[in-house]
Amino acid sequence: xxxxxxxxxxxxxxxxxxxxxxxxxxxxxxxxxxxxxxxxxxxxxxxxxxxxxxxxxxxxxxxxxxxxxxxxxxxxxxxxxxxxxxxxxxxxxxxxxxxxxxxxxxxxxxxxxxxxxxxxxxxxxxxxxxxxxxxxxxxxxxxxxxxxxxxxxxxxxxxxxxxxxxxxxxxxxxxxxxxxxxxxxxxxxxxxxxxxxxxxxxxxxxxxxxxxxxxxxxxxxxxxxxxxxxxxxxxxxxxxxxxxxxxxxx
Amino acid sequence: xxxxxxxxxxxxxxxxxxxxxxxxxxxxxxxxxxxxxxxxxxxxxxxxxxxxxxxxxxxxxxxxxxxxxxxxxxxxxxxxxxxxxxxxxxxxxxxxxxxxxxxxxxxxxxxxxxxxxxxxxxxxxxxxxxxxxxxxxxxxxxxxxxxxxxxxxxxxxxxxxxxxxxxxxxxxxxxxxxx
Numbered sequence: 001x002x003x004x005x006x007x008x009x010x011x012x013x014x015x016x017x018x019x020x021x022x023x024x025x026x027x028x029x030x031x032x033x034x035x036x037x038x039x040x041x042x043x044x045x046x047x048x049x050x051x052x053x054x055x056x057x058x059x060x061x062x063x064x065x066x067x068x069x070x071x072x073x074x075x076x077x078x079x080x081x082x083x084x085x086x087x088x089x090x091x092x093x094x095x096x097x098x099x100x101x102x103x104x105x106x107x108x109x110x111x112x113x114x115x116x117x118x119x120x121x122x123x124x125x126x127x128x129x130x131x132x133x134x135x136x137x138x139x140x141x142x143x144x145x146x147x148x149x150x151x152x153x154x155x156x157x158x159x160x161x162x163x164x165x166x167x168x169x170x171x172x173x174x175x176x177x178x179x180x181x182x183x184x185x186x187x188x189x190x191x192x193x194x195x196x197x198x199x200x201x202x203x204x205x206x207x208x209x210x211x212x213x214x215x216x217x218x219x220x221x222x223x224x225x226x227x228x229x230x231x232x233x234x235x236x237x238x239x240x241x242x243x244x245x246x247x248x249x250x
Numbered sequence: 251x252x253x254x255x256x257x258x259x260x261x262x263x264x265x266x267x268x269x270x271x272x273x274x275x276x277x278x279x280x281x282x283x284x285x286x287x288x289x290x291x292x293x294x295x296x297x298x299x300x301x302x303x304x305x306x307x308x309x310x311x312x313x314x315x316x317x318x319x320x321x322x323x324x325x326x327x328x329x330x331x332x333x334x335x336x337x338x339x340x341x342x343x344x345x346x347x348x349x350x351x352x353x354x355x356x357x358x359x360x361x362x363x364x365x366x367x368x369x370x371x372x373x374x375x376x377x378x379x380x381x382x383x384x385x386x387x388x389x390x391x392x393x394x395x396x397x398x399x400x401x402x403x404x405x406x407x408x409x410x411x412x413x414x415x416x417x418x419x420x421x422x423x424x425x426x427x428x429x
Contacts, residue, residue, distance in 0.1 A: 032363055043347060043366065044364070045367070046367040046372070183344050
């Protein structure tokens with residue numbers, strides 16, 4: 001049995017360990033000075049009492065110590081994907097409006113499309129939206145992964161639109177990213193920044209999602225890591241299949 | 251309030267260290283400096299999306315602004331006097347950090363921390379920063395707003411200290427109140 005920190009380190013092997021974003025309610029000039037000792041505190045964000053601190057050039061061992069703080073609930077740790085190759089990818093789906101029906105519908109189509117391509121996702125709640133994670137046996141070039149993600153998204157959006165949903169109200173951020181922007185994503189094991197509630201695994205996407213409790217979510221995560229990582233050869237099939245499906249809907 | 255916080259100030263960098271409003275107008279962005287900051291951020295995103303290239307936000311909206319020497323001197327003077335200077339912006343800095351940092355370094359702007367917030371008064375209250383400064387230019391003239399914070403019904407609320415036409419007056423007011 002693995003510890004939670006071992007599970008996170010194993011799942012996020014290819015995450016960029018030199019750069020993170022820390023989400024926390026902790027603040028103040030003294031705290032900023034403390035953060036500056038970890039690396040280069042580039043900028044900070046503030047919204048409704050929650051602070052996010054962007055730190056680059058992390059010193060050796062800092063990333064691992066931040067995982068421990070993440071697990072204790074002191075912070076939510078957000079990571080950046082490697083700019084070249086990754087063995088994880090993610091769809092971050094949210095809505096600009098209160099149209100829950102369209103959001104749920106699109107979420108179901110993303111999950112279903114991935115499952116049909118033999119890439120069963122790990123689904124997490126993220127505010128009103130969802131994160132869909134998959135893990136690969138071996139790191140692959142970002143170009144390949146991004147093409148796969150875009151094809152899956154195109155298919156899911158087509159299906160959602162055909163089902164009379166308002167796809168314009170939706171936003172889906174794909175990871176890894178081509179853009180030279182600075183958008184990170186929270187690790188598994190996050191607690192909601194305001195309520196403190198554990199961000200659970202979703203086992204059934206619906207208007208009222210079915211979710212697991214904290215302990216069961218960790219067990220699910222461990223099982224996913226061990227048994228649902230996509231073999232390298234199978235990902236070739238996933239990419240080919242996604243491309244064919246996307247071409248069919250264009 | 252400890253000594254560190256007493257000598258701290260939050261400065262909204264756009265239209266103080268640069269010609270942000272003029273630059274946006276020249277690009278054709280329909281922008282009103284008096285918009286709330288969420289609207290401001292949205293104006294810019296919508297413009298660049300509609301005009302084809304969201305990736306150009308960093309360069310066009312911010313990177314190509316011209317420096318305002320008086321504003322930069324004001325910021326640097328406070329920094330040199332020992333103030334913790336928090337430069338704040340409503341821009342989505344995730345989309346334009348490199349352009350922002352490059353611009354600030356190139357124009358030798360001195361600051362302690364860089365923040366993004368669309369409600370900077372709330373940031374000041376949380377961080378216990380006693381002063382907030384922003385410029386709302388009107389017909390090319392500066393309108394430098396200096397805001398303080400006072401206790402009301404157990405909560406801190408922003409309160410206008412004054413609106414000035416020069417940075418000298420603004421700095422004098424901040425420095426006098428801090429010592």
